[in-house]
Structure formats: C-alpha cells, structure tokens
Amino acid sequence: MTYKASSSTSNDDHKRNGSIRSNKYHSREIGIKELTVEHFMTKKPIVARSVVNFPGGVDVMTTNNISNLVVVENRRPIGILTEREILRYLSNYKTIPSGRLLKDVVLQPFCKVRLDTMLLEAARKMIVKKCRVLVFEGADGAGIREGDSEIHDINQDNNYELIGTITASDMVRAFAQQTDRNPTLKAVMSKKIAFISCNDPIFDAINIMHTRNIGSVIVVEDGKNDISKPVKRRLYGIFTERDLMTKVVANDVSIDEAVREYCSTEILTAAVETKAIEAAKVMHLRKLKRLPVTIAATATKESSSLTKSIQVDDKYNLVGIVTARDLVDAFQHNT
Numbered sequence: 001m002t003y004k005a006s007s008s009t010s011n012d013d014h015k016r017n018g019s020i021r022s023n024k025y026h027s028r029e030i031g032i033k034e035l036t037v038e039h040f041m042t043k044k045p046i047v048a049r050s051v052v053n054f055p056g057g058v059d060v061m062t063t064n065n066i067s068n069l070v071v072v073e074n075r076r077p078i079g080i081l082t083e084r085e086i087l088r089y090l091s092n093y094k095t096i097p098s099g100r101l102l103k104d105v106v107l108q109p110f111c112k113v114r115l116d117t118m119l120l121e122a123a124r125k126m127i128v129k130k131c132r133v134l135v136f137e138g139a140d141g142a143g144i145r146e147g148d149s150e151i152h153d154i155n156q157d158n159n160y161e162l163i164g165t166i167t168a169s170d171m172v173r174a175f176a177q178q179t180d181r182n183p184t185l186k187a188v189m190s191k192k193i194a195f196i197s198c199n200d201p202i203f204d205a206i207n208i209m210h211t212r213n214i215g216s217v218i219v220v221e222d223g224k225n226d227i228s229k230p231v232k233r234r235l236y237g238i239f240t241e242r243d244l245m246t247k248v249v250a251n252d253v254s255i256d257e258a259v260r261e262y263c264s265t266e267i268l269t270a271a272v273e274t275k276a277i278e279a280a281k282v283m284h285l286r287k288l289k290r291l292p293v294t295i296a297a298t299a300t301k302e303s304s305s306l307t308k309s310i311q312v313d314d315k316y317n318l319v320g321i322v323t324a325r326d327l328v329d330a331f332q333h334n335t
Helices: 011-022 054-064 083-093 119-128 150-156 168-175 202-212 241-249 276-285 324-332
Strands: 003-005 047-049 068-073 076-082 110-113 132-137 161-166 195-197 216-220 233-240 268-271 290-294 310-312 318-323
Touching: 047 054, 054 068, 054 083, 054 241, 068 161, 076 083, 076 110, 076 132, 083 202, 083 241, 110 119, 119 132, 119 161, 119 168, 119 324, 161 168, 168 276, 168 324, 195 202, 202 216, 202 241, 233 241, 233 290, 268 276, 276 290, 276 324, 318 324
Parallel strands: 003 310, 047 068, 110 132, 195 216, 268 290
Antiparallel strands: 003 268, 068 076, 132 161, 216 233, 290 318
C-alpha cells in the first residue's frame, strides 16, 4: 500500500504539515453499525435566506470557507447551494448572475435525519436519494416524522429545528474509525479522470468538470485533456471545486487566466491496493475530498508528517480517483 505526495514549498503548506505532525489521529475501533449521526455531524450550519441574491450567497460560502450553504425560507430549509451549482453557472454564463435570487437557483435537495439516526442509514439516504443530509430535532425531543416527500413533510411541521448537517467528509471521518468493512480502493474508485494542461485557462477546467459532472481535473505539464484512457505524464497539480471557490471566485480572478497559478500543487495519491479505512484516515487528516489512485509508485523521498505508507513523488500512472462520496458508498453498501 503506497501513498505519495508531490512536494510544496509555500508557507501555508509548511503550516499545514506542521499541524499534521502535532495532531495525531486517535481512533477507537468500533463497528460500523454502532455509529450514529450525533457524534459526527457539523453543528449549527450556516444558512442564508432565499431572498439573498446569488452573488451574496456565494460570498457567504467563500467568506466562511464552506462548500454547502443551507437556503431557508420563512426559517425553513428549501435546499442547499453547493459548489457544483456555482460551477454550472460559471460554465454556462462565465459569471454568477447578479439578478438571480437564491430561491431561483437550482438547489440540491436534502434528506432529513435526527440525532439518533444510525450513520449507515444517513449514508444510504445520501447515496440512494442523491441528496444532502440535514439533521433536525423536534422541540418536544421526539425528533421528526419520516415520509416519502421529505421537504414537504418538514415544511408542514412547525415543531422541529435544524441543528446540523452530515456531509460526505463527516461520514469519511466517522467510517475511518470502524472495523467492519475495508475494501481496497481498486474496488471503489471512479475511473472518471480528466487531464488539462497547466497553461490552459481556468474556464476550460470549469467546462470539463461541468460537462463530465466531476469535482476536479488533473493538471499536467504537458498534454491536453484525455477523456478516455489516462497516460503517464508529469503531474503538476489538481484543480478542484474548492480551488475554484477559494482561489478564483473569492479573489475575483478572471477565469481566462492559466489554471497553473490556481491549482493545488501538493497532491496525495494512493496505490490501488490501499485499503479504504487507511484512505479515509488520510483524507480526514488532510481535509481532502478526493484522492487520485495509481497503479504503482516510485518514491523520491518520504514525508515524516504523513503515515508510513505515504511518500513523495511527481510522476504517476493514474488509473482512477476516489472521492469522499465514493467511500461513503463503499462503506454503506452491503452492510
């Protein structure tokens, strides 16, 4: 099992690596069926009213460094604004429409759970219903009703309170502590990889991600997009939806600029035989939503800030990518 990471020399990266060295991951080995929503949810989610304009909602997300914004109407959630919707508008219009309110934007649907919901149940809802997961609690302590029309049920019930969210990253953090199911990344990875030259404009990366419905593109020093079979290239970085939000949108950067200046150049990759729990632990530690997967690796140096199986290199034969959502799907499947 091998992890690799390309080196980075920025001050922020040194600080981040330092924090990893000083904060060891402590876990209690427990069964996956024991995990509940209560101990892994993100409490007190940030919300925005439906009458806020679209750019205002985006500003809330970039200012608070969040990837999901709960949109409320009359203090009731009506949907969730995510980075994927922002990507879609930038791809179609090259801008965020200022005359559009959040209630007029296509929002992600949500499923409802309560504090004592088993995490596996929440994970299955996320995957099967393709929804985001919000945590509610009734004012009388009885929780909330279940039903087929979740948003309708919730808006008809005045006796509830939104108290948290459960994201794919929250679930990865939880599943990293379980011991019941541990497939290899080869069994769960996605083969939807896209490549882009580091000199291509950000807009091309946006278009690729939108067209292929993916959250990242691999940035290479030579070659153009490869939508079929990945080939071995010199890896420069990775450009993600998070990079788009924090480095481009937040700083009003033109999407016609070269992607090389705004992608992440420190990249962890994992070999296909790596176990899912190990990947989950690393993704939690490094706050990653995706991990490129390789056939093999030839390390150039080791990084003492990472686990024993993580190494540093700059040339890979990428065969897939595993996302936080892929891991959630793997852990909830057949359990």
